[in-house]
Amino acid sequence: MNQLPIIDISPLYSADQNAWQSIATQIDHACREWGFFYIKGHPIAPSRIDAVLDHAQRFFALPAAEKLKIDITQTRHHRGYGAIATEQLDPSKPSDLKETFDMGLHLPADHPEVIAEKPLRGPNRHPSMPGWESLMEQHYVDMQALAQTLLRAMTLALGIERDFFDTRFNEPVSVLRMIHYPPRHTASTEDQQGAGAHTDYGCITLLYQDAAGGLQVRNVQGEWIDAPPIEGTFVVNLGDMMARWSNDRYLSTPHRVISPLGVDRYSMPFFAEPHPDTPIECLPGCQDERHPAKYPATTCAEFLLSRFADTYAYRREQEAV
Numbered sequence: 001m002n003q004l005p006i007i008d009i010s011p012l013y014s015a016d017q018n019a020w021q022s023i024a025t026q027i028d029h030a031c032r033e034w035g036f037f038y039i040k041g042h043p044i045a046p047s048r049i050d051a052v053l054d055h056a057q058r059f060f061a062l063p064a065a066e067k068l069k070i071d072i073t074q075t076r077h078h079r080g081y082g083a084i085a086t087e088q089l090d091p092s093k094p095s096d097l098k099e100t101f102d103m104g105l106h107l108p109a110d111h112p113e114v115i116a117e118k119p120l121r122g123p124n125r126h127p128s129m130p131g132w133e134s135l136m137e138q139h140y141v142d143m144q145a146l147a148q149t150l151l152r153a154m155t156l157a158l159g160i161e162r163d164f165f166d167t168r169f170n171e172p173v174s175v176l177r178m179i180h181y182p183p184r185h186t187a188s189t190e191d192q193q194g195a196g197a198h199t200d201y202g203c204i205t206l207l208y209q210d211a212a213g214g215l216q217v218r219n220v221q222g223e224w225i226d227a228p229p230i231e232g233t234f235v236v237n238l239g240d241m242m243a244r245w246s247n248d249r250y251l252s253t254p255h256r257v258i259s260p261l262g263v264d265r266y267s268m269p270f271f272a273e274p275h276p277d278t279p280i281e282c283l284p285g286c287q288d289e290r291h292p293a294k295y296p297a298t299t300c301a302e303f304l305l306s307r308f309a310d311t312y313a314y315r316r317e318q319e320a321v
């Protein structure tokens, strides 16, 4: 097994309701065997990707002092710019050789959950670049809609109501992230990595990657295989919440990024995560006497915060105060 499946999801956008079953079956196989697949035939226009990528490149090229005006480590709700080595995805390696911009659902200061100081809730912190905010806010909405279309297709194989995820994604904590990986200058891939080996935390991740390459996925035999860039696609992978919901029927698969040699790399993952209070517990159809629930029940926010505390020193320091 060394080739990730590629699924054409365009039938999900046709009037033919029978098409859903066939796409759902393909997604189900990919989720069970890989926890990773590519999608093509999605509705995000190439011109949108180009515009977002162009803005991301210009943002990361700004002087450090400018980027640090929206330093993520100065927030409690995890929005803004993360400088190189802010995150350490693999605790056995040095911190990651990448810089990031994170945004979520913009909640204004007078939103009840912001007034109540609920974790991960609050306003976005955008750089003051012309056109940035409206572009990114629209892209967030469109990526959320794409994620929910895929999740709706997954309900068919998981045997749950068609709107199971839709009802849980009201005011989600989903994150849209831009990443810049500076080039590595040594031949070794064993020291500092672009993104250390990890599993994602949420339900599903939709990843745009540019042409540089470097994403690797661990297959069920434990071998690292390349997930090369394929134009016009997103790489889709499941996160730990989906593994928990499905009792590991769907895999949350380790992956990593080896920094490219001599070139910069840009990627943009969208992490689809439900409302913070959503219970994450084994679905009824995914357990029986022979397969009891493997994981204790948790909530979306509780789970995310514990994972952030594992990988971000700044979050541990905030918790210690």
Ligand SMILES: O=C(O)CCC(=O)C(=O)O
Pocket (backbone or CB within 6 Å): 179, 195, 200, 207, 209, 215, 255, 256, 257, 267, 268, 269
């Ligand atoms: O940049 C990539 O290709 C993958 C990034 C990733 O796995 C993550 O941010 O969770």
Ligand SMILES: [Fe+2]
Pocket (backbone or CB within 6 Å): 198, 199, 200, 255
């Ligand atoms: Fe990841």
